[in-house]
Amino acid sequence: MSAGFPEQFRDLERFAATWAIVSRHGRYQHRVRSTMDEVREFYDAITSRLEAIMKYLNRVGLAELPASDRTLLYLMLAYMEASRAVEVIGATEVHWGFDSSRLKIIDGAEL
Amino acid sequence: MRLFSDTYTDLKPGTVPIEPYYSEDYYRREQQRVFRGQWLMVGRVEQLAQPGDYFNKDLAVLESSVFVMRGDDGKLRAFHNSCRHRGNRVLAKSCGKLGKAFTCGFHGWTYDLSGSLIRVPDEECFTDLHKDELGLRGLACDTWNGFIFINTDPRPRESLTAFIGKEMDAQVAGFPFAGMELAATYEVELGANWKFLAEAYQEAYHVIAVHKDTVADRGTVSRWEVERRAALRGEAPPALPDDPTPGHHFSSVRLFDRHRSMSVFGKPKSDHQLPPAIDLCARFAPSPTRSDYGGLNTHKDASWGADLHFLFPNTELLMVTPTWYLQLGFWPVNAQRSRMEVNFYRQPPRTAGELLAMEYFEANFRDIVREDVAALEPAQAMFRSGATSGLWLSDQEIPARHSFEVIDRHVRAD
């Protein structure tokens, strides 16, 4: 993830190395393997800037989004994943299910 | 209280036998009568947009690997992926794009895009070889709403249109399948019989227990908890108000000859402030570009949340909005093993907001799938114990019962 980061969200760039993951499989695995504290820290940081981020990313169509915004977009995709743990389940993992590594996730369309 | 079985009186209440869920014999008959000679959904036309496009499908239940390819003439054809020389897999990759012809990697026999054998190296060395009789073995192939179906019988007893039937066709008529893209595929192999797996997607009863932290209505979860505790203490359960739109009930069920459709209740809009990410979905999810799409809540249930359409023998469509849907395939591997495939199709997102909202629905489903099937392996491990000879199904689980009965009817047919 070296394609740059929008200046006004520099404070979130510290999450890029761990959370800006390109594949769904990677994002899912990262969520279930993180601690709840790690997930919450990331979730809280994004939530506090949510309005500004959405305004920024939605300023143009998806196809027109410059490469330098990609990292932020991946962070937001991971945010949707992380929100499941915080807003819905109350844990990084479902209370009952087969091991997450058995779920093969194959990305179709890009993103 | 009105029961679904009051309408479908030929479906007997009580248990369904357990033996068909592990018997090798029963499975062999399923292979012959439920899968061979029946129309099976294997993909979408968008995967094969151009002449020469193909995809492979390994189908253990047919003991074959099958590929579907678009010919020069624009026609879709399906073939057993096995060279007519010595049986090698002709197309090795899971999907790809071919030129005018393709060549077996073993000894170089070459076929054209309609599956005909056009070149045999060293042809003089074969005695009595008739190239025109040695095209790849074909299967029947046809489409419905852009879904590709195959049939091992090259001249099926029944057309795909007749197989789908008017009733099922009407359920989804008008749904914008064509404009969608495949966003992601989820796959998992499970130590459980394929029918048992498919049935987990044809009942809503498990919502309160299995999905207690995810899909379930919190009020109902705690209500059941209160009732359970009272029952364990031997007390009568407290009188609690009925939920008029319980998330673990079907709002309506339609059982056809072989297929079936079910709908679940919707949740009334609440005035509670949504949590931030879910609120983001509500605000940015793509709204249908046309308000007059059909194919959803065709039954016009007053409170409606989603439709489930199950196509005999092993496919389901889960439809909630005109902007995305899920297709599930329940494929046997053997009598006690199966592979589930979930395909998530979506309207191509136009903005980051649309993308994120749809990503949320997918993330949601990753959790749900794992919960849905959590019980299947532990249960399968007990099927041969002799502890019971039948599984109970409630009236609410009538689609699962129908699913079993239809398969059983085929297995027993002469």
Next chain:
Amino acid sequence: MAAATGVNYEWAARYPEVGTKPLPVTPYISPEYFEAERQRVFRRCWLIVGRVDEAEKPGDFFVRDMPPLDTSALVVRGDDGKLRAFHNMCKHRGNQVAATPRGNACEAGFPCLFHGWTYDTQGRLAYVPDEQFFVGLDRSRTGLMPMACEVWEGFVFVHSDPAPSQPLTDFIGEIRTTYDGYFSTMKRVSGYQFDMNINWKVFIDVSVEGCHAAYVHGNNIARQFTGTENPFLHLPSKRLYKLHRTVSIPADLSREPRPLEGLSHKYNAATSYTPTQAKNTAEGLPPGVNPDRVPSWAFDILSLFPNMVMLTAKGTYITMTFWPLSVNRTRVDVVFYMDPAKTLGERVGQEYTIAMMRDVIREDADTLEPVQRGLESGALTEIPFSDEEIACRHFYLTVDRMVKNGK
């Protein structure tokens, strides 16, 4: 015959019904024979699944997989204090009702995680969510499916038949009273499980003879037992009962212990398989342990039919349960029990014993997969068990009798 070959058939003379003839390999390699064992041995015998102290208080439960019965047993002490066993299978759609290997169900009962049917600690179906939608369901007839459950000397036995024709005391037979109190003072200290590519009987065979010790355990503990007097570890006591059998392992008390072993003995004479001068008799032990009162005695092996082997010494015993998964695959479940350590020294000594015996069990295990492959190769059609191996022969014939006559 004995005179001609120079072989002394001392044990066969004592147990003439066991005989001396070589025995066919079939029972170790035939899938049909294995299926017959599952039906006629495992479904007709009492099988040990644990100890009573694993379910002491009302509501306590534990779950044990029983592969040859294709089931998982749920053993639970009811709120009425009675110990019961059930198939761990919900009567709705078959899910396993106890979702954890052990716990207490007094508060919550057993709520099935699939759809919430809930059973109480006596196995009764107490609650069915949305019960009104089940047409013809009678909750009084859809409790958990019971198995018979009885206790002998603190061992929990279950029988797949809820009302078996043979009571447990009958099944235990001749040794019913001879272990009186022996097991009760000892507690589980360690345990582990592993799967092996062998027929389940192969490991039991190696456990009831001493001939292999000098070879297989040569570097480890053989010398503690063999000595110059008894290089091939002949076993001075062999008792063959109707179903079960015991052998006694003698000790070579003249041998100098290794340094750490000596230290372990010093602080922990109480729980050891390698005896010392100070602890070589059956003093204080019930008549079943060292039944022939062998003077220099290390420990006994009790082969409790069909699939349990116990190594019974003073102050410690090991259970090894052999659960067949298929004709040539077996799950081995090992548990160490010891008198609770009273000092740190004793505790350290126990650990020495555990480590040493783990190696012994591994040495046995390592030998056996090649043995199984050999048996399967067809090179051998019969096994010439020696007179010293009469306990193997007896075990073989006991299984065979049940497979053929069902008794």
